[in-house]
Amino acid sequence: MKVQREKRFALLMAVRDSDYVKKVYGGYFNVFVEAFADEEEKWDLFRIVEGEFPAIDDLQNYEGFVISGSPHDAYGDEYWILELCFILQTLFAMQKKVLGICFGHQVLCRALGGKVGKAYSGWDIGIRKVCEVPEGAQVLACSDKTRVEMFKFGDNILGIQGHPEYEKDILDNIIDRLLSNGSFEKGFAEEAKLKSMEAEADRKYWERICKSFLKGRWITQSQTYF
Template identity: 60%
Template sequence: MVTDGDQKRYCMLMAVRDSDYVKKVYGGYFNVFLKAFAEEGEQWELFRVVDGEFPDMDDLHKYHGFVISGSPSDAYGNELWILKLCFLLQTLDAMEKKVLGICFGHQVLCRALGGKVGKAYGGWDLGLRKIRIVEDLPFCNNFFGALHDIPPSLTIIECHQDEVWEVPLGAKVIGFSEQTGVEIFVIGKHILGIQGHPEYTKDILYEIINRLTSNKLIEKEVAEDAKSRLEIGEPDRKSWVKICKNFLKAGDYCP
């Protein structure tokens, strides 16, 4: 990408290692995120936090936004890299840097900032899920775009067995589903957590479901139910990608 001094810089905090499938088809998860969120003239830098790679604390001010990926790890775990990530997120919150957390990223953001996460009471959530958006968004921010453009619900790809139990003090829940009470939360104008996967395409989830089934991590009935829901519906991927990009890149204003 272009590397002039005026370009916007974004930081990708990768909490998952590339699967063989994603490496073969997409060249790695980083490319999946780039295809979804990146635009011409931006610089995106990758840090594989799952392997202990973190941005230098002295460089944090240089980034316009940060994205935390999903992960098979538990956001409530105490591995060193997870604890270090929590400290980084606390620092970014104090700096009021924009941070987008997806799935594990959503959960670890919540944990780092004082909320509670744990195993999902309803078990695995795999496949398509309809998210209800609250009618009166409790903040003044333009990342959802004009209010009249927001449908009352949006469908997203889900792939998780953990969930947010309790949001941090000052957070607002702005999306929920029949399965999960905290699908989307915000803190001020700089923190956005999304439980689902805006960046996923259906083929990525199909492969994950097959892998989970082969490794006996989910029952065949769960896998078949998830696949059947994928076959009869489509995620509102364009809308989710637009929301994420607007959050990361648009200026804050009160209309």
């Protein structure tokens, strides 16, 4: 009887756990696993923001990789961001599945030859970045805030500007923290929360998109949290 090999996936986490997410979910890793993992899969966590990366020789053992969002700039030159760009170029050459979310979406563009820079169109529950996809990539979605909300490059690279893994309470906590540290004004925070209540993102739909991509299935359009 042939024994089926356990499928392995890796989360490349570019953000540190907030106190709220640690208390409620046990960390962002659990949020991602709940959103994207299937039973009988093994998911490994690499805290790349702290310089923790999978070994190059171990990359071949993974079916796919997810790059999280981050408060850091995808166009920055911190050591770990440059190391991440090298890893992503290696994964692209290996034709491994890579899903990038928010910061992950932007750094994929950078690593594969596109352009990423700061935009000046204001907040959209997060700093919006100018993003030009690499030559040969296909833009799948855009908005009035950015030309590239979602893109794919062949069958192995998918970038999404939004956060399909977020529950609404996580978004509300982020809004509260950004308000408390002066990142934006009370009126903007209230409007953002109201907007999220009036137009509840179809999170399960976006989860299916991400899971279908990672597991070799496939896509279309809706709305998600930013």
